[in-house]
Amino acid sequence: MKTLRRFLTRLSSWAHTQQDDDRLRSEIEDHIAMQTADNIRAGLSPVDARREALLKFGAVEAMKEDYRDQRGMPLMETLILDTRHALRRLRMAPAFTITTILTLALGIGATTSIFTLAHAVLLKSLPVANPAELYRLGKEARCCYWSSYRQDKEISLVSYDQYKYFRDNTKGFTELAAFAAGGALFGARRSGATEAAQSYPGEYVSGNYFAMFGINAYAGRMLTSADDRPSAPPVVVMSYRLWQQKYASDAAMIGSIVNLDDRPFTVVGITPPGFFGDTLRNTPPDFFLPLNAEQSIDGDLNNPSTAWLDLIGRIQPGAQASSIEAEMRVELRQWLLSHWGEMDANERATFADQTLYLLPGGAGITSMREQYEHWLQILMMVSGFVLLIVCANVANLMLVRGMERRRQTSLSIALGARPYRVISQTLTESILLSLFGGAAGLGVAFGCTRLILHFTFASSGVPISASPSIPVLLFALAVSLLTGIAFGVAPAWMATRVDPIEALRGAGRSTARTGSFSRKTLVVLQTAFSLALLTSSGLLTAALYTLEHQDFGFEQDGRLIAKIDPRLSGYKRDQLTPLYQRIRDALAAMPGVSVVAVGFYSPLNGNNWGGSVWMDGRPAPGPKEESSASMDRVTADFFDAVGNPIVSGRGITAQDTATSRHVAVVNQSFARKYFKGEDPIGKHFGRLESRTSRSYEIVGVAKDARYLTTGLAKPIGPLYFLPEAQHDLPETDPGSHFLHDIVIVTRPGVNLSAAQVTQAMAAVDPNLPVILIRPLSEQVTGVFRQQRLIARITSLFGILSLLLAGIGIYGITAYNAGCRTTEIGVRMALGASRSDAVRLILRGALWLIACGLVVGMPLAFAAGRFLGNQLYGVNPFSPSVTLVAVATLGLSALVASLVPALRTSRISPVEALRAE
């Protein structure tokens, strides 16, 4: 209380400095006058009386100083004074100031930029009301379609029937909403528009989806439970982004009709601008449709065994998530038991293992988090290293500056300056520098983040903003302050360790190289960090090279992929085979085109379809048995089109029609896994789902080729190809007949433009949108975009660190050489040769580099370990990569130290001696 009161008084008196000074002066005068009067009364002469009075009062100035310390806010005054002083000093050394600020801006900017991404992807909650109340089902983010009776490890997706059961029976939720897992595309066309349908991402959501998130419409209204009924009129909510970009924020949009996959929907509302749905992803949904609309488009809604819905619920205030989880586990069992009759033997066998988990869902479905977490950690580590190197470099600059100011500092100390004042002055200067660096760094961070976003999620609507937010600004500020302290403490401490006598001795006479030890340590650390960075970037580049130059098993040159989705234009199953034939004919008729084929997916297009397979003549695979294979569905000539060689038998041809015997082509891995050593041709197999039918006869074996973008570091897995024209009996998988990828092979030297393809496709069906046209090679490089980006950023940081380390080594060698000019002059006067002089200077520098490399080696290995499985089989301790890194660093360091060494050796002895 007393302290607070004093503080407040001090604060106010700080504002009244002048007035208080006057008061003190007059009090002192009064005091002395009274004392003088008393002295005169005691018999002294007036002059002596005043003298005595002054003596008795004591040192007026010291007292005033004491008084001022008591009165105002000395700390704040000192801070302002120091800041002003530091600013003046920085202004006087523009070269130093600008270099330092730029260096800092690079370090702080790099770190902040990576933090911006990490914050958006890893830490941020969804932009909804009270995200802490949200809980989601499932530890693992899954996509697409699973079985609702049996899922590996946990039930993460549920069927519509399961959702309703959970929703109606679980007490702890205020709202439990469901939405389709993974994204889907819809062919959208505003009713009455003349243009062809265009594809946009959309999502089926339960009627209470927006109510659960607490999201209100930007315009119109959001979906309600009344919209999500089987007989409800079809309505849809549009994203703000689409409304603004495509329809120019047209107010008439609300209430108008949009055709989605050729079915009319009334737009009832626009989502608020920041809302991007339940999942942070590249393609946030532009349309939100009620779950019940799915029935008329895909038809999975009322199938209780198809799990395709994610769940997020808002729990009641004060409810325990753990007790809700326990409740839902019981409900899951009850639900499964009520469907016991529909489950097959394997599903019944794993009944006891089925469980579920409820996790905090404030960040939504975090598939992107899982996807990018390790990458972002790597980038954080890399940028942290760069920041440390930057700190070391700036600390070195500051130390040199401290040396130059030695004389001034020792003079101040000789005159009675307290050490903490000297420290606080130097620290103020470094913190000011780092704050300026941080401010400039924000600019660097903004640009850097934009660049990374551009390269990672080019042309997509990923809702991550590069502009600094409050947490990012705070982060940058904290990093700047920490950096300032980190690189300022050592120089500040060094500054107080000067001997006041030195000031009296005159500059440059001293032989003791104060601060030389800490400067050397900094250079050693810098070299070490730089080595770790260079090794990391070398490893990542090597891994990328291995990935990109592997044998993919198919051809990339002269091939175009055109993506379509016949479902978007309302094609029915029996119209598909003729459609593909028309497309193939139309495209093959174009000049310069040699082969055209259509496939469910082309190599490395990112999709995977598959399930368990059952060899004819063997028992059905058990629940724990590994029996999976990926599946592709193709038209004739597909293997020629992608350049995937057939090693025995034949490929899929035009003879494989709807009425001919059912055939399949398998890859070598499939043959090895399921027919160890036997010739697979002529053997039969089927899909486990079809249970009764094992009717696929193997007619050919294709060379192993990479179709899947997952498991790139692993050997190619089993894969089989089915003819597009043949349908399973009974039908297990109608969706796989809607092929996506047209592969167009051009003759050598022919350049086919996207416009030509679009035109030819428009002749086939103007309502069939071509989603994307790109060369197959681009599709392949696209798979490695992330790896390439990380390798490039790390390499960039590696080169930056190399440069900084070089500058550091140059700096210390030049400084030491400068200090030893006289010594070298004397040596040379006594007969030492130039090479002796060079050797003398180089010895010190090389010793530092060697130390740095030795310290850096374990660091580099640790970094390699951390990169771990991102290296796709490249040995994290790869001797060749380490060797190259060591050689690069050593060579650059050698050059950096050779320059000042040669310069020193060129000095004439006479000049060196006279320089003193």
Added chain:
Amino acid sequence: MKEKTDVLQGTLALMVLKTLDVLGSLHGYGIARRIEQISGDLLSVNQGTLYPVLLKLEQEGSIASAWGVSENKRKARFYRLTRAGRKQLRAETRSWEDTAAIIARFFAAKAEDLK
């Protein structure tokens, strides 16, 4: 050096409070004279040190000050004890007496008493 000032300031503060308690409202010079009369040489050289102490006490609210006219018809700043100051004086007097008593007992104790 700093510690010594603290001790001096501590005792000085107590003396100032006591002086004001006994004599009522008084100006700086008067306080200095009074302390000098009673304590001898504590302030004989450094009367000036009194003023920072007065300021600190005033900031803490133990004393208050106002301009007035001295007995010699001179303008002077007069200090007086506040209610809080009186309380502080009582508390510090007690603690000072306690300390003094303990120290006195220590000094009075002879070697044989401890056996």
